[in-house]
Amino acid sequence: MSESTNPVVPAVPLDVAGMTSAERARMPLSLDVVxxxxxxxxxxxxxxxxxxxxxxxxxxxxxxxxxxxxQASKCAACADRNRRxxxxxxxxxxxxxxxxxxxxxxxxxxxxxxxxxxxxxxxEYRRAAAEGDHDQVEDLREGIRxxxxxxxxxxxxxxxxxxxRDPRPAPARSTRRRQDTPNLPRRKVSKRTVGxxxxxxxxxxxxxxxxxxxxxxxxxEGAPADPGAYDYRRAARDxxxxxxxxxxxxxxxxxxxxxxxxxxxxVEPQRRITPHAHFAVRGSIPHKVVRQVTAATYLQVWWPDHxxxxxxxxxxxxxxxxxxGFVDPDTERLLTPWVDAVADLERPAHVATFGPQVHSxxxxxxxxxxxxxIGYLTKYLTKSITEVVDADTTPRLAxxxxxxxxxxxxxxxxxRCAVWLxxxxxxxxxxxxxxxxxxxxxxxxxxxxxLPGRRVLVSRRWSGKTLSEHKADRAAFVREALAAxxxxxxxxxxxxxxxxxxxxxxxxxxxxxxxxxxxxxxxLAWQAEYQRAxxxxxxxxPPRPDVSATSPVAA
Numbered sequence: 001m002s003e004s005t006n007p008v009v010p011a012v013p014l015d016v017a018g019m020t021s022a023e024r025a026r027m028p029l030s031l032d033v034v035x036x037x038x039x040x041x042x043x044x045x046x047x048x049x050x051x052x053x054x055x056x057x058x059x060x061x062x063x064x065x066x067x068x069x070x071q072a073s074k075c076a077a078c079a080d081r082n083r084r085x086x087x088x089x090x091x092x093x094x095x096x097x098x099x100x101x102x103x104x105x106x107x108x109x110x111x112x113x114x115x116x117x118x119x120x121x122x123x124e125y126r127r128a129a130a131e132g133d134h135d136q137v138e139d140l141r142e143g144i145r146x147x148x149x150x151x152x153x154x155x156x157x158x159x160x161x162x163x164x165r166d167p168r169p170a171p172a173r174s175t176r177r178r179q180d181t182p183n184l185p186r187r188k189v190s191k192r193t194v195g196x197x198x199x200x201x202x203x204x205x206x207x208x209x210x211x212x213x214x215x216x217x218x219x220x221e222g223a224p225a226d227p228g229a230y231d232y233r234r235a236a237r238d239x240x241x242x243x244x245x246x247x248x249x250x251x252x253x254x255x256x257x258x259x260x261x262x263x264x265x266x267v268e269p270q271r272r273i274t275p276h277a278h279f280a281v282r283g284s285i286p287h288k289v290v291r292q293v294t295a296a297t298y299l300q301v302w303w304p305d306h307x308x309x310x311x312x313x314x315x316x317x318x319x320x321x322x323x324x325g326f327v328d329p330d331t332e333r334l335l336t337p338w339v340d341a342v343a344d345l346e347r348p349a350h351v352a353t354f355g356p357q358v359h360s361x362x363x364x365x366x367x368x369x370x371x372x373x374i375g376y377l378t379k380y381l382t383k384s385i386t387e388v389v390d391a392d393t394t395p396r397l398a399x400x401x402x403x404x405x406x407x408x409x410x411x412x413x414x415x416r417c418a419v420w421l422x423x424x425x426x427x428x429x430x431x432x433x434x435x436x437x438x439x440x441x442x443x444x445x446x447x448x449x450x451l452p453g454r455r456v457l458v459s460r461r462w463s464g465k466t467l468s469e470h471k472a473d474r475a476a477f478v479r480e481a482l483a484a485x486x487x488x489x490x491x492x493x494x495x496x497x498x499x500x501x502x503x504x505x506x507x508x509x510x511x512x513x514x515x516x517x518x519x520x521x522x523x524l525a526w527q528a529e530y531q532r533a534x535x536x537x538x539x540x541x542p543p544r545p546d547v548s549a550t551s552p553v554a555a
Contacts, residue, residue, distance in 0.1 A: 039076055091371075096463070183296070205370075211276040212275065213353055223397045256289055264377070266455060304341040335425060411444075416429045
């Protein structure tokens with residue numbers, strides 16, 4: 001059918017003057033229209049203003065940079081961009097046929113100098129501490145903090161040695177396996193990360209799903225059949241320690257298969273609001289081995305007992321300046337320090353295990369099935385945990401989420417969690433600014449429901465690149481395509497730029513609507529350039545002037 005059979009009908013102008021005030025109030029605001037246009041063309045709707053100074057020419061500009069949000073409810077364009085980058089990262093590392101190369105940089109002179117400076121500060125600190133010179137101790141401690149920050153800024157990874165020496169050694173824990181779990185065969189783990197090749201051309205990989213145990217019967221909608229009998233305490237603790245349990249599972253798997261198995265995984269809630277993880281694993285792993293490792297994996301949490309809350313309501317521990325710690329409000333006795341609370345534990349406070357249901361499936365690279373599983377891995381990455389859970393919520397399921405959130409509010413999430421004060425234990429790093437029972441950790445938030453940490457789990461040798469490097473590869477591909485088509489962009493890599501925040505009330509700062517409209521125009525220009533480059537490289541006729549929102553992204 002030709003275009004002439006579907007003529008474009010011009011819009012009828014609205015009679016705004018003849019409208020009532022109520023009808024005019026329902027009309028969209030100009031900013032809402034601009035935001036809708038930005039979303040249609042894949043432009044960030046919450047750009048952050050930054051001031052850029054060219055140190056060579058002295059030119060000062062105010063530009064908008066993407067917010068890089070990972071949730072579509074905050075910024076659909078940035079969330080979709082992040083999801084696509086994750087999909088590319090998963091695809092690139094899943095079916096590699098050669099070992100990824102990730103060479104570690106040699107220490108430079110600045111890093112070596114900072115480490116030497118920190119070593120001198122540490123020696124002076126310990127000398128001053130031994131002599132009782134408290135003023136110098138404080139000054140040296142601040143200097144060591146600054147040196148550590150400078151080392152981090154220089155790109156130094158790993159833990160730096162603490163300047164405080166604990167006079168008591170860490171309590172020894174038995175490494176003997178529990179009698180109620182099966183033993184696992186153990187092999188020496190080689191550095192190989194690429195799976196075996198079969199029949200001279202097939203290199204299959206694996207898709208695995210791990211799920212936590214049951215805490216009571218649930219209905220088809222995911223709500224407990226009997227909320228009073230549902231084990232919310234164990235469900236909350238399993239959710240908090242889920243990431244550590246997954247780490248232990250990978251440790252066991254590598255010891256069984258004998259090579260450094262690599263993975264790309266995502267953590268999502270089930271319908272019953274229990275976390276489970278999907279993993280794309282490089283290499284073929286038999287289902288029997290997966291089930292064996294899952295059944296034998298457990299995590300013992302050697303923490304103080306936290307079954308009974310000792311302080312609640314108006315009766316809370318108070319800070320005592322003289323004793324430098326929290327004390328009982330009635331007896332003024334110092335609460336048990338963390339090192340004393342974990343010194344003589346006879347049994348773990350909690351043991352986390354996986355449920356009997358485990359799914360694994362072999363996948364061949366380059367097939368339609370592998371593409372479907374990559375989409376399945378990343379389909380919820382643009383939504384928060386609450387959005388996934390509350391998508392089709394019912395009153396019973398909402399009550400289930402509230403009960404779990406209430407239990408998570410009383411479940412310590414780490415050794416530094418302020419919730420420990422409710423159980424009469426002073427956590428590590430406690431100060432006068434600590435509020436008993438109020439921890440800012442993600443595990444206690446209603447929008448995470450016990451799923452702390454990252455939603456995406458990627459092993460270090462998955463593709464040999466970080467997510468930022470994968471994004472840089474996409475940008476480099478576009479630049480190379482533009483250069484090959486003769487549409488070269490100016491090279492600003494040698495410019496010396498200084499970035500900084502825009503001061504409130506800056507008269508040169510554009511309004512949000514103006515900034516979004518500029519970014520829309522820039523986006524359309526980039527897309528048109530990329531389409532012209534594709535047309536030149538593929539010897540196709542040039543595209544039409546109008547640019548669709550689904551056109552390839554140029555940056």
